[in-house]
Structure formats: C-alpha cells, structure tokens
Amino acid sequence: MRLVEQRMNAQADQHHPDLQAALLYLLKSGGKRVRPTLTLLTGKILKGNGDQLVTLAAAIELFHTATLVHDDLIDGALLRRGNPTLNTRWSLSATILAGDFLFAKALKLAVEAGSQEAVRLFSETLDTIVNGEVTQLFSSRGVASREDYFRRIHAKTASLFQTSTEVAALICPVSKATIDAVSQYGHEVGIAFQIVDDVLDFTGDQAIVGKPVASDLRQGLVTLPALYYLEANPGDEDIRKVMSGLNGDGRVERVVSAICQSDAIHKALDEARVCAERAIAAIASLPDDEEHQALVELAYYIVDRLF
Numbered sequence: 001m002r003l004v005e006q007r008m009n010a011q012a013d014q015h016h017p018d019l020q021a022a023l024l025y026l027l028k029s030g031g032k033r034v035r036p037t038l039t040l041l042t043g044k045i046l047k048g049n050g051d052q053l054v055t056l057a058a059a060i061e062l063f064h065t066a067t068l069v070h071d072d073l074i075d076g077a078l079l080r081r082g083n084p085t086l087n088t089r090w091s092l093s094a095t096i097l098a099g100d101f102l103f104a105k106a107l108k109l110a111v112e113a114g115s116q117e118a119v120r121l122f123s124e125t126l127d128t129i130v131n132g133e134v135t136q137l138f139s140s141r142g143v144a145s146r147e148d149y150f151r152r153i154h155a156k157t158a159s160l161f162q163t164s165t166e167v168a169a170l171i172c173p174v175s176k177a178t179i180d181a182v183s184q185y186g187h188e189v190g191i192a193f194q195i196v197d198d199v200l201d202f203t204g205d206q207a208i209v210g211k212p213v214a215s216d217l218r219q220g221l222v223t224l225p226a227l228y229y230l231e232a233n234p235g236d237e238d239i240r241k242v243m244s245g246l247n248g249d250g251r252v253e254r255v256v257s258a259i260c261q262s263d264a265i266h267k268a269l270d271e272a273r274v275c276a277e278r279a280i281a282a283i284a285s286l287p288d289d290e291e292h293q294a295l296v297e298l299a300y301y302i303v304d305r306l307f
Contacts, residue, residue, distance in 0.1 A: 001033060001037070001040070001057075003054045004033070004036050004040070004054055004057045004061065005027070007054055007109070008058045008062055009023070009027060011023065011058075011062065011105040011108075011109070015101075018094070019098065019101055022086060022090070022098045022101075023098075023101075026065050026068075026069070026086060026102075027065070029080060029081055030083065034193070034298070034302070035060045035064050035160060035161060035164040036057035036060050036061045036164070037057075037298070038161065038165050038168075038186060038189070038298070039053060039056050039057040039060050039167060040054075040057050041291045041295050042164075042165045042168040042169060042182050042185075042291075042295070043056075043168035043169075043172065044291040045286050045287055045289065045291045045292055045295075046169055046172035046178065046182075047172060047173070048168055048171050048172040049171065052113045052114065052115070052171050055109050055110075055113045056110065056118060056171070058109055059106045059107070059110045059113070060106075060160070060163070060164050060167070062102050062105050062106040062109065063102070063125075063126075063160065066099045066102035066103040067129060068080060069086055069087075069095060069099035069102065070096070070099045072085040072086065073086075073087045073095050073096065073099070075215070086098060103126070106122065107119070110122045113171065114171075115170055117170045118167050118170055118171065121166060121170065122163065122167070125159050125160055125163045128155050129155060129156065129159060129160065131155065132151075132152060132154075132155020132156050133155070135151075135155070136152055136155075136156070136221065140152055140220075140221060141219065141220035141245075142243045142244055143222065144227060144230050144243065146227060148222075149222065149223060149227060152221075153190075153191060153194040153195070154187070154190075154191065156194070157191075157193060157194040157197075158186075158188075158189075158190030158193075158194065159187075159190070160190065161186045161187065161189055162183050162186035162190060163186070164186055165183060165185055165186035166183040166186060169183070178286070181283055181286065182283060182286075184279070184282040185279045185280075185283045185295065185299075187279075188282065189275070189276065189298070189299050189302055191272075191275045192272040192273075192275035192276045192279070192302050192303055193302050195224050195268055195271060195272040195275070196269070196272050196302065196303060196305065198216065198223035198225060199225055199265055199272075201213070201214060201216055201217075201223065201225075202256055202259055203260060213256055214252055214256045217242055217252070217255065218242070220243050220244065220245055224268040225259055225267075225268045226239065226255075226259060228264035228267045228268060229259045229262050229264040232262065233258070233262075236255075236258070238251050238254050238255050238258070239255045239258075269303065272302075272303045275303075276299040276300060276302065276303050280295075280296050280299050
C-alpha cells in the first residue's frame with residue numbers, strides 16, 4: 001500500500017500547483033483504501049505481477065476518489081471522512097475539473113498496467129456509474145422497489161468493487177471461472193458495503209458523515225432499511241409523504257425514529273451479512289493462503305464496521 005500511495009501522489013507531478021494541492025489534500029483526507037486492498041490481495045492470490053498490481057490499485061483508488069469528488073458536489077456534502085470536501089474549498093468549476101483530472105489519471109495508470117482488458121473494464125465501469133447516477137437523478141425518486149434499489153447500488157458502489165477484484169484477475173494467468181469467482185466476490189462485498197452505508201445514513205453521526213441523517217430519503221431515494229420498514233408498515237403516511245418530498249413538520253425525524261426502533265435496521269444488516277457469506281463462498285476454491293484469509297476477514301469487516 002505504501003507503493004500504491006507513492007504511485008498516486010506522483011500523478012500530480014509537473015501539473016498546475018493547484019491540481020497538485022487538490023490531489024494531495026484528497027489523498028490525505030483519510031479513507032480505508034478498501035478497493036485497492038482488494039486489488040492487491042486478489043492479485044497476490046493469483047500470482048500477479050507486483051508492479052502491475054500496484055499500478056492498477058493506484059488507478060482504482062484515483063478512480064474512486066474522482067467519483068467521490070463529483071458525488072460530494074452533486075449532493076452538496078460539506079464533509080467527507082470528517083474533513084471539509086473539495087467543493088467547500090474550491091469553486092464549482094474547479095471541483096469538476098479536479099474530478100475530471102483524477103479520472104484521466106486513473107485511466108492513464110490503467111493503460112500503463114499494460115492490459116487492454118483492464119482499460120476496457122475501467123471504461124465500462126465509468127459508463128455504469130454515470131448511467132446509474134443519471135438514472136437515480138431522473139427515475140428513482142419516490143420508487144419503493146427492491147429491484148430499483150439493488151440496481152442503483154450496483155451502479156454506484158458494487159460495480160467498482162467488482163472491478164477492483166476482476167481487474168487483478170485479468171492480468172493473471174487464470175481461467176475464466178477464476179475471473180468470474182473473484183468478480184462475484186467483489187460484487188457481493190460491494191453490495192454489502194453499500195447496504196451498511198445505507199444503515200449508517202439512519203444511525204450515523206451527522207457531524208461525522210457531513211450530511212443530514214436520512215439524506216437519501218430526504219431526496220426521495222428509498223434504501224433497504226426504509227424498504228423493510230415500508231413492507232411492515234405499508235400504511236405509514238409519514239414515510240410516503242417524505243418519499244414525495246414533503247419533509248416539513250418534523251416528518252423526517254419521526255420516520256427516522258420509527259425505522260430505527262423497528263427491526264428494519266437489523267434486517268438490512270442481516271442481508272448485508274448474507275452478501276458477505278456469498279462473497280466468501282465465491283472464492284472458496286482459491287488457494288487457502290494468507291491473502292485468501294484476508295479477503296474473508298475483509299468481507300466480515302465491511303459488514304461489522306459500524307460496531
């Protein structure tokens with residue numbers, strides 16, 4: 001990971017000093033580096049080339065950081081990981097350009113890894129993420145559907161987790177079955193990760209998260225805890241009104257309290273654990289080494305990280 005950090009930090013060399021400052025600020029703002037860790041661990045299990053894996057892991061994290069820059073701008077978020085977001089320090093135009101710069105550098109690193117398949121996968125992932133964001137903006141408001149929810153979280157989160165593992169396998173001398181196995185692991189872990197994030201949207205500390213509690217629901221986006229609550233309480237007028245944009249009169253606070261006091265949170269977490277178990281099962285046939293055990297532990301950690 002130290003090599004990955006060095007590779008990322010070097011991407012702003014010989015560029016405008018403000019771009020250098022923005023990149024260093026973003027990279028020093030924290031983050032658990034889960035996605036590049038997935039790339040490194042997967043590639044180590046499959047006997048991939050170390051330098052290629054470092055390059056791809058750095059590309060993955062820069063790609064992820066670019067999506068966060070644009071997400072924070074779209075959402076108007078003030079904090080990310082407890083730190084002021086880039087959009088609170090820079091203008092709208094400059095923030096967009098910084099995100100674009102990070103995407104460009106991520107793709108440049110993917111090219112340097114020497115795999116045309118890796119470049120293709122990065123391109124397809126960006127297509128998936130952007131299409132998912134546009135769909136969320138125009139088609140998902142007020143929709144209480146498990147199909148819509150899982151399609152959204154695949155696009156916004158699980159697709160990049162899936163790419164993080166699959167791209168490592170693409171540079172290794174392995175079968176399609178092995179590529180499919182690690183790809184499924186990444187997808188399931190990514191779904192679990194987003195479900196837990198959606199739980200934290202109801203139970204987290206606003207001062208740390210940097211956006212209001214139930215921010216998705218305030219925008220009419222129904223996540224898994226709210227879906228479970230709706231299934232058990234189809235006649236609750238408060239949540240129906242919040243979904244349609246009527247957030248006044250303490251309605252959001254009542255809905256959040258009702259969801260947190262119900263079993264919806266526990267049901268959502270149970271579903272995340274099922275995803276983690278499916279992820280672990282998907283890679284059961286891979287060599288039983290230290291890196292494999294780390295992937296198992298990481299799947300469990302992603303679900304239990306709020307405790």
